[in-house]
Amino acid sequence: MKTYLIRRAIASVITFFAIITIVFLLARFTGDPLAELEDDPRMTPEVLATIKALFGLDKPLHIQYISFIENLFRGELGFSLHYMRPVAAVIAERLPYTLALLIPSITLSNYLAYKIGIECGWRRGSKFDIAMVTSSIFLRSVPYFWLAILFLYVFSVELGVTPLFGAMTPGNRPSLTWEWIADYLWHYALPFTVLVFRATIVRVLYIRNTLIDILGEDYITTAFAKGLPDKEVKYKHAARNALIPIITVLGLRYAYLIDGAILTETVFSYPGTGRLVYEAVVNRDYWLLQGVVVILASSVIVVNFVIDLIYSLLDPRVRYR
Amino acid sequence: MVSRLELSERMYTLRRSLNEFMFFLRHSRMTQVGIALLSAIVLMAVFADFIAPYDPYARVGNAMEPPSPEHPLGTNDMGQDILSELIYGARISLFVGFVAAISGTLIGTLVGIVAGYFGGVVDEVLMRITDIWLSMPMLLFTIFLASILTKLPSFTIMVSVILAIALTSWPGAARVVRSAVLGIKERPYIEAARAVGSSDARIMFRHILPNTVPILVVMVINRVAGAMLSEASLSFLGLGDPTAKSWGMIIHYAMIRNAVMLRMWWWFLPPGIMISITVLAVVLIGIGLEEYFNPRLRR
Numbered sequence: 119m120k121t122y123l124i125r126r127a128i129a130s131v132i133t134f135f136a137i138i139t140i141v142f143l144l145a146r147f148t149g150d151p152l153a154e155l156e157d158d159p160r161m162t163p164e165v166l167a168t169i170k171a172l173f174g175l176d177k178p179l180h181i182q183y184i185s186f187i188e189n190l191f192r193g194e195l196g197f198s199l200h201y202m203r204p205v206a207a208v209i210a211e212r213l214p215y216t217l218a219l220l221i222p223s224i225t226l227s228n229y230l231a232y233k234i235g236i237e238c239g240w241r242r243g244s245k246f247d248i249a250m251v252t253s254s255i256f257l258r259s260v261p262y263f264w265l266a267i268l269f270l271y272v273f274s275v276e277l278g279v280t281p282l283f284g285a286m287t288p289g290n291r292p293s294l295t296w297e298w299i300a301d302y303l304w305h306y307a308l309p310f311t312v313l314v315f316r317a318t319i320v321r322v323l324y325i326r327n328t329l330i331d332i333l334g335e336d337y338i339t340t341a342f343a344k345g346l347p348d349k350e351v352k353y354k355h356a357a358r359n360a361l362i363p364i365i366t367v368l369g370l371r372y373a374y375l376i377d378g379a380i381l382t383e384t385v386f387s388y389p390g391t392g393r394l395v396y397e398a399v400v401n402r403d404y405w406l407l408q409g410v411v412v413i414l415a416s417s418v419i420v421v422n423f424v425i426d427l428i429y430s431l432l433d434p435r436v437r438y439r
Numbered sequence: 440m441v442s443r444l445e446l447s448e449r450m451y452t453l454r455r456s457l458n459e460f461m462f463f464l465r466h467s468r469m470t471q472v473g474i475a476l477l478s479a480i481v482l483m484a485v486f487a488d489f490i491a492p493y494d495p496y497a498r499v500g501n502a503m504e505p506p507s508p509e510h511p512l513g514t515n516d517m518g519q520d521i522l523s524e525l526i527y528g529a530r531i532s533l534f535v536g537f538v539a540a541i542s543g544t545l546i547g548t549l550v551g552i553v554a555g556y557f558g559g560v561v562d563e564v565l566m567r568i569t570d571i572w573l574s575m576p577m578l579l580f581t582i583f584l585a586s587i588l589t590k591l592p593s594f595t596i597m598v599s600v601i602l603a604i605a606l607t608s609w610p611g612a613a614r615v616v617r618s619a620v621l622g623i624k625e626r627p628y629i630e631a632a633r634a635v636g637s638s639d640a641r642i643m644f645r646h647i648l649p650n651t652v653p654i655l656v657v658m659v660i661n662r663v664a665g666a667m668l669s670e671a672s673l674s675f676l677g678l679g680d681p682t683a684k685s686w687g688m689i690i691h692y693a694m695i696r697n698a699v700m701l702r703m704w705w706w707f708l709p710p711g712i713m714i715s716i717t718v719l720a721v722v723l724i725g726i727g728l729e730e731y732f733n734p735r736l737r738r
Binding site for chain 1: 571700708711723
């Protein structure tokens, strides 16, 4: 167990440095990292000099790389031109909104996909199964952002039951009052629904096929042959084994949902890190974009590590490999 | 040089596999629908000049007109005909989709063949990189790459978009090709090739690569769907070429001009429907081809 943990931890650290290096090299080889800042009239020479010194931008590349990493561990991600504030501060303000969207939606969508997928696989070829498989293939072809626009149009514009934009009514400040929570949840409902809907529908097919594979295994035939009731075979023998592949790709699901959050938050003007990606692109705020990429990629690595831990607890075979 | 006998033999195998495919096609309704839809869209793209009622770049009406007999889908904020934009949009979406998918698959194939053929440390390192890249949020990095590549003076926006999609979408192909190569390289004729002193490069590209073609065809088709969706997402986020009218770009402009709030559904709904239909067509063909090459999947 301990060696397994250490191995996974080392792998995570390697992944982290690989990603950081890619980001660093890409950002450096595509132009002067100060170009946009220097061109901006609002920029004072003092701030420019501070950034230059902090990131060692007048020094050779390998020194720049080292100071880039040093700064990263100090939580220093550079300066956002658009917000005229440190990148880390901007991200810290936005990250809670995205995490509050992602964690519940990954949980709920996996649960729903599991329930529906098991049902489809168990009743393969039934009307329900065919309806789910067909809609899964169809909805996979629909652009994510357009699905979000469709939801916005139907529920916010035509029906008027959900707000048009934002995470709270303008002028409201986050507080722990019932009014604020109600207002927050009212704004939360639509982006959350889009994320869950899309993630569930894309997942169902995979779980269904996993279950169908499992149903072909010998131990299922044995379970039936020894006269177990269908229900017991379904839940205790088949469905339980379908859980393992679900957990192994949970990290990928998280990464996929980040992509979904970028598009969904943009459509609903939801002030999370996903929308921040869009804002950074539109405003050509490269430091901010780089910062968001580093933070979100790191969160993927952390999530993957935690999933590995859970997985090793659930499946003892992993620990002894 | 290819001898005449060899040539006629090749023609024969080609004709036979074509016949086999036609036989398969006759029984696969899904593939038929996919091919019919995609052909229709390709024809629309090719003959856009004749089909489109107006030049999509010309001001042919007032701004933001609702649908009318002259403009079946109304006009946009510039007074351009939306239906004409939609018809021309097929060109960009198909072009970017196919070119990005093919280049991405080529990168993946190269990585997969080298990793599978050489094995050992090379394999270990390449597959570790592949896995890292595979575990990352793909769209996030595509956005990052596209916005950074456009800064390079030698790259046009479209080239940057294609490159960004290709550079983030190769890991899937690399994994699949590698596992295929692992099986192929154990075959006797590879050993024979090595015995007569063929170089590694020759064995990889002359003897192994042709055997992965069926997988590659399926890979490319599946990637086209993903690449078209990525292109649409990038354009929607404002990373596309603002002068090229892709479907994603139409939605981008509709969004920043508040078409949703103004209930101008004829502006933002049709481009999304076009993307969905095209992607669906490609997905259906992909499912069909997979069943054709892997008969075990057939029902």
